[in-house]
Amino acid sequence: MTVALIDNGSLEPAAQLNLRAVAAALSERTGVRVHPVSWKHSDRVPAAMLGGEAAWTLAPWICAQLTSGKREFIFVPFFISAQGAIGSSLRDDLEKLRRDAGDFEFKFAEGLASRGVISGIVAARVRELIAAHALHQPPVIVVDHGGPSATSAALRDTLAAQVQAQLGSLIGPLAAASMEGESHAHNRPLLVDQLAAPGFDRGDVLIAPLFLSPGRHAGTDGDIAQICRTAEQHSPGLHCHVAELVGTHPLAAASLAEALHEALSPIPFPIPA
Numbered sequence: 001m002t003v004a005l006i007d008n009g010s011l012e013p014a015a016q017l018n019l020r021a022v023a024a025a026l027s028e029r030t031g032v033r034v035h036p037v038s039w040k041h042s043d044r045v046p047a048a049m050l051g052g053e054a055a056w057t058l059a060p061w062i063c064a065q066l067t068s069g070k071r072e073f074i075f076v077p078f079f080i081s082a083q084g085a086i087g088s089s090l091r092d093d094l095e096k097l098r099r100d101a102g103d104f105e106f107k108f109a110e111g112l113a114s115r116g117v118i119s120g121i122v123a124a125r126v127r128e129l130i131a132a133h134a135l136h137q138p139p140v141i142v143v144d145h146g147g148p149s150a151t152s153a154a155l156r157d158t159l160a161a162q163v164q165a166q167l168g169s170l171i172g173p174l175a176a177a178s179m180e181g182e183s184h185a186h187n188r189p190l191l192v193d194q195l196a197a198p199g200f201d202r203g204d205v206l207i208a209p210l211f212l213s214p215g216r217h218a219g220t221d222g223d224i225a226q227i228c229r230t231a232e233q234h235s236p237g238l239h240c241h242v243a244e245l246v247g248t249h250p251l252a253a254a255s256l257a258e259a260l261h262e263a264l265s266p267i268p269f270p271i272p273a
Contacts, residue, residue: 002035002070003260007078008086009038009057012215013049016042019078019213022253026076029257032264034076037061039090059097066102073106074263076256078247080118080144080210081155082111109263113155115255118246119162122208125243126167129206133241137172139200140164143224144210145217146178146187153178153186156210163208171206173199179223191224195231195238202237212247 005023010016016038023036035056042055065073079086094106112118126140142160144152160176177194181187191207194200207228211218218224228240246252
């Protein structure tokens with residue numbers, strides 16, 4: 001049985017390096033080799049920026065495994081949620097590969113949302129920022145990417161409510177927002193608009209990203225950081241503090257390792273979607 005930790009993929013080396021780090025942590029915790037594989041994009045990152053080892057993307061990795069005789073796969077999803085548009089499209093791609101490249105069986109381990117650990121990680125990240133900057137009841141914005149799926153937006157809102165309940169009086173008002181996707185009503189408010197709203201447009205405001213790895217969106221100079229800097233320029237009294245990411249927290253790897261342990265139990269292939 002061949003195991004891969006799979007993310008969406010990114011052109012940023014830091015995202016692939018984090019995927020490799022988490023895959024290595026899963027391997028260490030489970031005693032099973034876990035391959036870091038990106039769905040798309042990451043094979044375009046120069047190998048020199050990845051320690052000399054090029055990244056794998058899904059289709060060529062599957063073909064290579066089939067050539068070596070592998071026919072049963074477990075995918076550990078490295079997404080905030082494996083449901084919604086991403087999960088559906090990924091399964092469609094796997095079904096197409098099964099038709100085109102040769103018969104194989106696959107199933108998915110549970111992801112972070114199903115394990116119920118994301119809100120606890122986000123709350124821990126917020127506590128870290130509050131302690132680091134000695135802040136008193138700062139407002140918090142929990143921000144996701146934003147996309148076409150209302151399911152993802154509903155998860156964002158649920159996680160934001162859970163974070164608020166866990167932090168209680170440690171924080172001020174809390175809002176949920178999306179980085180982009182204004183054309184879909186479920187993504188609103190966008191982060192740029194929430195940072196202009198009363199109670200969030202001045203003083204210290206904490207931004208808690210629902211992102212797993214640094215990259216074009218959640219990196220040091222990524223989209224979220226740029227949105228915050230622009231908001232600070234428009235509101236000179238505003239100071240944004242961006243929390244560390246969900247996927248770099250040790251609890252993320254620990255939770256996915258438990259999910260992989262369960263998926264490795266003798267359950268017949270394939271598992272229906």
